[in-house]
Amino acid sequence: MEEKDLIIIGGGPAGLSAGIYAVRNRLKTLVLEQALPGGLIAEASLVENYPGFLEIKGMELAEIFRKHAEKIGVEIKQFEEVLQIEKNEIFKVKTNNSEYLAKAVIIATGERHAELNVPGEAELKGKGVSYCATCDAPLFKNKKAVVVGNGRAAVMSALLLADIASEVKLIVKEKKIISEEVLKEKLKNSRANVLLSTEVREIFGDSVVKGIKVYDREKKQEYNIDADGVFVYAFVWKKPNVGFLKNLNVGLDDRGHIITNERQETNVKGLFAAGDVTSFPVKQVVVAAAQGCIAALSAYEHIKGLRGEA
Amino acid sequence: MVKVEVFKTEMCPHCPKAVALVKEVAKDLKNVEVEIIDAMQNPKRALEYGIMAVPTIVINGAKKIVGTPSKEEFIKALTSVE
Numbered sequence: 022m023e024e025k026d027l028i029i030i031g032g033g034p035a036g037l038s039a040g041i042y043a044v045r046n047r048l049k050t051l052v053l054e055q056a057l058p059g060g061l062i063a064e065a066s067l068v069e070n071y072p073g074f075l076e077i078k079g080m081e082l083a084e085i086f087r088k089h090a091e092k093i094g095v096e097i098k099q100f101e102e103v104l105q106i107e108k109n110e111i112f113k114v115k116t117n118n119s120e121y122l123a124k125a126v127i128i129a130t131g132e133r134h135a136e137l138n139v140p141g142e143a144e145l146k147g148k149g150v151s152y153c154a155t156c157d158a159p160l161f162k163n164k165k166a167v168v169v170g171n172g173r174a175a176v177m178s179a180l181l182l183a184d185i186a187s188e189v190k191l192i193v194k195e196k197k198i199i200s201e202e203v204l205k206e207k208l209k210n211s212r213a214n215v216l217l218s219t220e221v222r223e224i225f226g227d228s229v230v231k232g233i234k235v236y237d238r239e240k241k242q243e244y245n246i247d248a249d250g251v252f253v254y255a256f257v258w259k260k261p262n263v264g265f266l267k268n269l270n271v272g273l274d275d276r277g278h279i280i281t282n283e284r285q286e287t288n289v290k291g292l293f294a295a296g297d298v299t300s301f302p303v304k305q306v307v308v309a310a311a312q313g314c315i316a317a318l319s320a321y322e323h324i325k326g327l328r329g330e331a
Numbered sequence: 332m333v334k335v336e337v338f339k340t341e342m343c344p345h346c347p348k349a350v351a352l353v354k355e356v357a358k359d360l361k362n363v364e365v366e367i368i369d370a371m372q373n374p375k376r377a378l379e380y381g382i383m384a385v386p387t388i389v390i391n392g393a394k395k396i397v398g399t400p401s402k403e404e405f406i407k408a409l410t411s412v413e
Contacts (some may be wrong), residue, residue, distance in 0.1 A: 066342070083344070147395075156342065156384070157340070157383070157384050157385060160371075160377065160385070228381075229381070
């Protein structure tokens with residue numbers, strides 16, 4: 022069985038940043054990524070708040086992270102999904118392809134989009150219901166689209182669709198938009214129409230989406246909105262990817278995010294976490310990259326301790 | 332021979348996974364012909380199949396899989412249309 026100093030699970034900004042810092046400390050490091058490196062940021066149509074880049078497409082930023090990590094020697098195995106982690110003296114990481122041993126593990130698996138869980142959503146997935154505006158928005162040229170959710174990703178999706186679709190409505194359950202002021206201003210000046218205090222109760226259609234049933238929480242009224250596309254894109258409902266951790270009794274918060282201290286240590290010795298999968302409330306690329314750095318340096322100290330070098 | 336068409340868009344971060352999966356399985360099975368189609372550059376073909384999300388995998392012009400299935404699910408879908 023292959024043995025590493027450090028295994029990093031997840032190849033997004035947190036994981037790749039951790040990889041860079043680990044390799045620079047000469048740790049034998051492996052990044053396991055269940056899809057392609059980049060993480061959820063690859064879905065962002067535009068990133069405008071990562072220092073060094075005035076504006077860059079999410080996919081391009083993700084690619085730069087990957088190239089940087091690989092160039093300095095971070096080993097990345099893509100399409101390799103972690104199924105289970107066990108801990109005895111050291112960690113045993115089981116994937117869909119192999120098994121590895123590691124002295125330390127960093128969890129950087131991020132979050133995934135959550136469903137709305139309303140009638141019609143599952144049946145119409147891929148028939149007008151989408152969870153990735155960057156992927157599918159071009160297919161809704163001159164059609165009616167609604168974006169359901171709140172937060173930066175929802176606003177960015179509405180802005181993207183405002184340039185493509187014939188009309189766009191952003192349906193927000195809360196009383197106000199949760200996003201950067203810059204994006205709120207852009208939204209105000211865009212063709213997107215914002216409906217606050219409005220929740221989606223049903224997505225309807227036959228073979229394809231025809232519209233949504235919504236409930237106005239202020240007026241206490243239910244009504245229908247015509248739509249060809251429904252983009253469910255709500256960071257406030259995202260779920261952390263921690264299913265494979267069930268054997269380890271890792272401390273999680275009430276939404277399932279991993280609890281860490283300021284050194285990115287979990288309650289399990291030698292197990293660290295960084296990025297959106299943690300309970301830290303600010304979900305941003307720059308935070309994920311910083312936490313990846315801290316996690317890698319903490320893992321380095323832990324491994325030095327195991328080697329008797331501390 | 333089974334014909335597999337994979338619809339993608341340029342900015343879709345999930346599409347390379349679907350393309351890689353289809354190519355890997357096609358290499359193993361040998362009787363599978365693969366075509367990768369950019370839905371934006373070929374809107375007529377996307378419309379023909381009613382493509383509303385990417386990646387979408389179309390098998391023999393009939394069976395549609397939206398998203399990236401597991402390798403096992405994809406092989407099962409291929410063998411069910413043969």
